[in-house]
Every structure is written in structure tokens, then in C-alpha cells.
Amino acid sequence: MLEFFTGIISGTVSGTGMGGGTILILILSVFMGIDQHIAQATNLIFFVPTSITAIITTIKEKLINWKIGIPVAISGIIGAIFGAKISVNMDVNYLKKYFGIFLILITIYEIYSLVRQYIFDKKRHNKRKR
Amino acid sequence: MIKKFSLGIIAGFISGLFAAGGGMIVVPAFVHIFKLNEAEARATSVFAILPMVITSGLFYYNNNYVDWSIGIKCAIGGIIGGFIGSKLLKKLSDKVLKIIFIMFLIYVSIKMII
Numbered sequence: 001m002l003e004f005f006t007g008i009i010s011g012t013v014s015g016t017g018m019g020g021g022t023i024l025i026l027i028l029s030v031f032m033g034i035d036q037h038i039a040q041a042t043n044l045i046f047f048v049p050t051s052i053t054a055i056i057t058t059i060k061e062k063l064i065n066w067k068i069g070i071p072v073a074i075s076g077i078i079g080a081i082f083g084a085k086i087s088v089n090m091d092v093n094y095l096k097k098y099f100g101i102f103l104i105l106i107t108i109y110e111i112y113s114l115v116r117q118y119i120f121d122k123k124r125h126n127k128r129k130r
Numbered sequence: 131m132i133k134k135f136s137l138g139i140i141a142g143f144i145s146g147l148f149a150a151g152g153g154m155i156v157v158p159a160f161v162h163i164f165k166l167n168e169a170e171a172r173a174t175s176v177f178a179i180l181p182m183v184i185t186s187g188l189f190y191y192n193n194n195y196v197d198w199s200i201g202i203k204c205a206i207g208g209i210i211g212g213f214i215g216s217k218l219l220k221k222l223s224d225k226v227l228k229i230i231f232i233m234f235l236i237y238v239s240i241k242m243i244i
Contacts, residue, residue, distance in 0.1 A: 003200050007207020012215040014208070019231070021150040024204060026238045038197050040149035041190035045201035046208050047183045051176045053212075063173035068164055071134040072141070072156065072178040079142020080182040084189035087147045099148050100242030106154055107235040113158075114228050 002032060007046070014050065021047060022103070029096070036092050036099070133163060138178070145182040146189070152179045 006027045014020025021043045028039035058064050087095060137159050145152035153175050160171035190196055 001203075003203035004207040007204035007209075008211040008214065009207075010204070011208035011211020011213075012218060013231075014212060014215060019150065019154055020208075020211075022154070023234070024208075025148075025150050026234075028200070028204075030238050030241055034197075034200065035195075037190065037193075037195040038200065041187070041195040042197065042201045042204055043149045044183050044187040044190060045196065045198075046205050048180070048187070049205060050208055050212055051180050051183070054173075054176050055180065058173035058176070061173070063170050064177050065160075065164075065166055065170055065174045068134060068160065068166070069174040069177045071131065072138040072174075073181045075135040075138025076142035076145065076152075076178055076182040077185050079139040079144075080146040080185040081142075081189075083143040083146020083148075084186040085146070087149070087186075088189050088193040088195065096242050100239045102144070102148060102151060103235050103239035103242065106151065107232055107239060109154075109158070110228060110232050110235065114225065114232070117225070 003028075006032070010046070011050070019106070022106070025099075036096050037088065040087070137163075141179070142182045142185075145179060146186040149183075149186060149190070152182055 006024060009027065010020040010024035012020075013023050024043050024046055025036075025039045028034040028042060029036045034042075055064070090098075137156065141152045141155045141159075144155060153172075156175040156178060157171050160166045160174060161168065164171075166174065187196075
């Protein structure tokens, strides 16, 4: 049942574009004590059906930029092969630590973008001035 | 072209390694480097990330890290959540959500590293 609620929370957040997948993994691993690798694999399963639905909708709305999307997708497969190979062979404690470090970097970026948005709202016309 | 390929490799690597966070790299890059608007950037990022996720999924599956019982329960919850999210989004402010998200991230990242 807890898994079900985890899905609801992550799904709700996913709509905001703020890392629903990250939240899913964190709830499963940090709060429910599920192995980090399994938590990560769960997010991969979670992503497929929801993203296919989203892609169909956005194709209809002509929102996908193919010129950029296709090369990024293809090179992404190459990157994913390396990343996944390293991940599945990595000790779970190290994987958790690296994930934590990655989260801190994401947090710094999120704070930066929040502050930037705040400044942008305040001084819209002075945007280019430094 | 070099920019697109480097972005793909980096995002794919992160997607494979952590099974998350690809979008957090791709979306800002699309907005700031490739100058897409927010809606296009999100739509294109989901399209670009799906093949990375499927590729990584095969590796996790081959190493027996896939737990279908957890996965299916989460996925069902996720579909319901997606629906709630699309309704709720219009009511909650972006900034409030972001601040909650940041506090959550700080808490768990410390927990994970220690």
C-alpha cells in the first residue's frame, strides 16, 4: 500500500517537472528502506508508461523539437549504456553516497534558479545590466 | 551538433547511473543553451529521455534489480498522481512548490551521504 502512495506523490510532482522520479527513488530507498538499485529500477518502470502517454500528447500539440530531440536521444543511449553498466556493478553504499552528492548539486541549481527567478521578477527591465 | 551529442551523453550517463535526474539536466540545457521555451523543453526532454530509460532498464533487469510488485503498485499510483498533479498545478504557486522541493532535497541528500 505504501508503494501505491509513493506512486501517487511522485506522479503528482512529476506534473510540475521537478523530478518526480527523484522523489520516487528517495521515498523508496530513504524512507522505506528498499535497496537503492531496486528503487532506481522501479523508477525506470514507472517512467515508461507515463512518458509514452506524455509523448503522444505532446506530438499532437507539436511541442517536440525533433532536430534537437533525436540527436540527444541517440547519444543518450550511448551514455546510458555506460552509466547503467557502472551502476549495476557498483556497491550499494557508494551508489547511495554518489546519489546524495548529485542531489546536492541539483539542490544548488534549484536554489540558483529560484533566486534568479526572484531577481528577474523584481528587475525585469534591468535584465541585461550587471 | 557537438553540443547536442555531449548533452545526450551526459544526460544518458546520469540516467543510467542514478535512473533519475536526466530531465533535471536536459530541461535547463534546452532552455538556456538551445533556447527552447519551457513547454517545448519539457516535451522534447521526455522524448529524448525515454530511450535512455529503456536502455538502462535492460541493464537493471538483467541484473535482477527489477521488482515488479513494487514497480506496478508505484506505476498505478503514478497514473493517479499524474491526474491529480495536472489539476493541482493550476492552484499551487510554482515558488512554493520549489521551496518545498529544495527543503526535501537538502534533508534527504544529507541523510544519504552520512
